Amino acid sequence: MQLEQQLRDRLEKRDILLMTHIVLGYPSFDTNREVIRQMVENGVDCIEMQIPFSEPMADGPVIVRANQEAIKNGTKVADCLSFAAEMTASHNIPFLFMTYYNIIFKYGEEAFFEKARGCGIKGFIVPDLPPEEGESFLQLAAEYEIAPILIFAPTSTDERMRVLASKAQGFIYCVARRGVTGVKSVIGEEVLEYLGRCRQATSLPLAVGFGIQDRDDVSALIGKADMAVIGSQTIRLVDEKGAGAVGPFIAGLR
Amino acid sequence: MDKQGFFGKWGGAYIPEVLHQTFQELNAEFTKCKNDPAFWQEYVELMSTYSCRPTPLTHAENLSRHFGGAQIYIKREDLNHTGAHKANNVMGQGLLVKRMGKKRVIAETGAGQHGMATATMAAKFGLACTIYMGEEDVRRQRPNVFWMEKMGATVVPVTNGSRTLKDAINEAFRDWVTNVDETHYVFGTVCGPHPFPEMVAWFQSIIGLEVAEQIIRYHGKMPARIFACVGGGSNAMGIFKRFIPESNVELVGVEAGGHGIATGLHAARLSGTDASPGVAQGYKTMFLQDDDGQMQETHSVAAGLDYVGVSPILSYLWEKGRVRFEAATDTEVMAALDLTMKKEGIIPALESSHAFVQAFKEAPQLTPDDAIIINMSGRGDKDIFTIAHAFNDPSWKDFIIKRGLEYSQGK
Numbered sequence: 001m002q003l004e005q006q007l008r009d010r011l012e013k014r015d016i017l018l019m020t021h022i023v024l025g026y027p028s029f030d031t032n033r034e035v036i037r038q039m040v041e042n043g044v045d046c047i048e049m050q051i052p053f054s055e056p057m058a059d060g061p062v063i064v065r066a067n068q069e070a071i072k073n074g075t076k077v078a079d080c081l082s083f084a085a086e087m088t089a090s091h092n093i094p095f096l097f098m099t100y101y102n103i104i105f106k107y108g109e110e111a112f113f114e115k116a117r118g119c120g121i122k123g124f125i126v127p128d129l130p131p132e133e134g135e136s137f138l139q140l141a142a143e144y145e146i147a148p149i150l151i152f153a154p155t156s157t158d159e160r161m162r163v164l165a166s167k168a169q170g171f172i173y174c175v176a177r178r179g180v181t182g183v184k185s186v187i188g189e190e191v192l193e194y195l196g197r198c199r200q201a202t203s204l205p206l207a208v209g210f211g212i213q214d215r216d217d218v219s220a221l222i223g224k225a226d227m228a229v230i231g232s233q234t235i236r237l238v239d240e241k242g243a244g245a246v247g248p249f250i251a252g253l254r
Numbered sequence: 255m256d257k258q259g260f261f262g263k264w265g266g267a268y269i270p271e272v273l274h275q276t277f278q279e280l281n282a283e284f285t286k287c288k289n290d291p292a293f294w295q296e297y298v299e300l301m302s303t304y305s306c307r308p309t310p311l312t313h314a315e316n317l318s319r320h321f322g323g324a325q326i327y328i329k330r331e332d333l334n335h336t337g338a339h340k341a342n343n344v345m346g347q348g349l350l351v352k353r354m355g356k357k358r359v360i361a362e363t364g365a366g367q368h369g370m371a372t373a374t375m376a377a378k379f380g381l382a383c384t385i386y387m388g389e390e391d392v393r394r395q396r397p398n399v400f401w402m403e404k405m406g407a408t409v410v411p412v413t414n415g416s417r418t419l420k421d422a423i424n425e426a427f428r429d430w431v432t433n434v435d436e437t438h439y440v441f442g443t444v445c446g447p448h449p450f451p452e453m454v455a456w457f458q459s460i461i462g463l464e465v466a467e468q469i470i471r472y473h474g475k476m477p478a479r480i481f482a483c484v485g486g487g488s489n490a491m492g493i494f495k496r497f498i499p500e501s502n503v504e505l506v507g508v509e510a511g512g513h514g515i516a517t518g519l520h521a522a523r524l525s526g527t528d529a530s531p532g533v534a535q536g537y538k539t540m541f542l543q544d545d546d547g548q549m550q551e552t553h554s555v556a557a558g559l560d561y562v563g564v565s566p567i568l569s570y571l572w573e574k575g576r577v578r579f580e581a582a583t584d585t586e587v588m589a590a591l592d593l594t595m596k597k598e599g600i601i602p603a604l605e606s607s608h609a610f611v612q613a614f615k616e617a618p619q620l621t622p623d624d625a626i627i628i629n630m631s632g633r634g635d636k637d638i639f640t641i642a643h644a645f646n647d648p649s650w651k652d653f654i655i656k657r658g659l660e661y662s663q664g665k
């Protein structure tokens with residue numbers, strides 16, 4: 001309930017929330033720290049921090065490269081955990097972990113939940129863990145009060161959405177289109193109709209991600225969803241213009 | 255199988271939500287086919303007219319005499335159309351694709367044999383085809399790249415990660431989540447999310463079904479041991495499956511020992527102690543990974559064995575002690591390949607040669623009354639550049655240099 005309530009409180013003041021994404025250790029934790037500061041100062045409502053994995057199957061080229069570089073730079077899971085603790089202590093917005101299941105599995109599911117709660121993490125997004133394979137994961141999520149954020153896709157049937165919604169907490173991550181992260185999505189009729197189906201299936205807040213890149217994309221989602229997710233775009237921006245460009249970019253989105 | 259798609263604690267379907275619906279459809283279609291004897295008949299018919307099934311079981315008399323122990327038999331999967339066991343799986347999945355009405359197929363490939371087989375199937379069934387192949391493998395299996403392209407497939411070199419098989423699999427998944435409605439991913443081995451391990455093992459089981467009849471005909475009784483190389487594990491599962499209930503038949507999987515297990519440069523998941531349980535590429539198995547769960551670099555002279563994971567079915571059979579695992583080094587592989595060519599006039603693929611290495615080590619321990627069977631998963635023609643290089647063959651080098659010169663002069 002915690003995460004959902006935090007988002008609902010924020011929705012009192014805003015017609016759409018913003019969630020951003022960073023890859024931990026890319027290009028460095030120092031840059032991560034600065035980027036997060038700029039994001040928070042410019043009103044971001046929630047941040048998903050990706051613990052890098054060597055096989056990021058659901059990600060596109062920008063995030064894939066960031067994962068690889070982070071690992072090559074020597075980023076360890078333990079570093080990500082202590083950095084997370086530092087961020088949750090410094091900023092008053094909810095932070096989530098996004099990662100692939102092997103990182104959690106290898107750490108030990110329960111140990112990871114315990115540690116993440118200690119770090120002040122509010123939710124997990126694990127794109128390669130469907131609820132069918134996540135029985136113990138979902139149980140631990142309830143026990144440790146970390147929201148398991150499940151994913152809706154345009155290929156999900158109405159029935160499937162209801163199954164997912166019954167197991168999810170915090171919010172639902174609606175993938176805007178088929179494919180991987182990083183390719184621009186057009187928020188047209190098809191997406192809006194799909195978001196209508198998502199709305200029907202759950203009372204949880206809806207976040208929309210994959211290819212949301214600019215102010216137009218964000219405003220097109222107002223009234224259709226509760227939160228816009230900016231992923232690869234800020235990584236691109238930091239690559240091209242440095243961390244200093246993030247603040248103005250975020251400020252210009254709403 | 256225990257819980258849907260699990261073999262003991264191994265397997266499962268760790269897939270992104272976008273693919274959920276497609277897997278529902280795939281599972282439904284596969285279940286229908288499995289329960290329909292006419293489907294299997296159609297499959298066998300196709301394999302006996304488009305490929306060369308049943309493939310022969312060759313008595314390697316000279317090698318048997320040379321080692322002075324067991325009678326050595328070689329199952330000739332090299333005589334399949336496109337030169338490897340990969341055709342068995344691909345043509346089977348091709349029939350499924352036709353039933354499901356999809357218009358495009360994609361595949362990963364390491365050695366290029368699975369890509370080759372998929373490209374031929376796509377040409378025959380009129381499907382669009384894209385093959386993902388690690389950049390490193392494109393370089394070392396160039397002849398197969400050429401043929402795939404000639405048959406109309408698009409070959410995409412993958413430059414992520416270690417630029418080998420696992421990276422090609424990731425890239426194929428990225429294509430699949432993007433084009434899921436029209437596309438089927440022809441997974442090349444007994445790995446990946448359920449139902450692939452079970453499905454690929456089912457199609458490949460045709461190998462062992464034939465062998466069981468052939469060995470009784472030629473040798474009068476069951477073999478003492480069966481040897482197969484293990485990349486993902488599809489040729490091994492193909493020949494082993496029929497024999498799993500035959501408790502007197504010892505099943506031996508041979509992994510890539512690379513430069514030697516102690517060097518860390520290998521792909522020994524079940525024969526060494528470097529692997530640990532993990533979940534990646536859609537399934538749970540023993541992976542070569544570090545303490546954080548990051549996949550590690552692997553090495554083998556054979557592109558098709560150069561892989562971080564292994565079939566969940568084989569992890570299960572390994573855990574139960576039903577299949578024994580060994581490793582063969584790159585150097586041992588070259589020696590076994592050389593001997594097989596000289597003694598029998600047969601050219602095994604580098605992958606298959608791993609099985610020959612272990613069989614040669616064990617043949618002398620047995621008697622001429624015993625038979626052992628080597629699954630020769632494919633032919634070595636595709637490896638001509640790698641093998642010529644390893645043998646440092648002077649006349650081949652001379653030929654390449656001259657041809658290179660001609661090309662560079664625009665001839």
Ligand SMILES: Cc1ncc(COP(=O)(O)O)c(C=O)c1O
Nearest residue numbers: 367485486487488489558631632
């Ligand atoms: C000739 C040959 N043998 C063996 C393999 C390894 O695959 P598997 O272990 O699935 O049989 C390959 C894979 O590319 C191959 O081409």
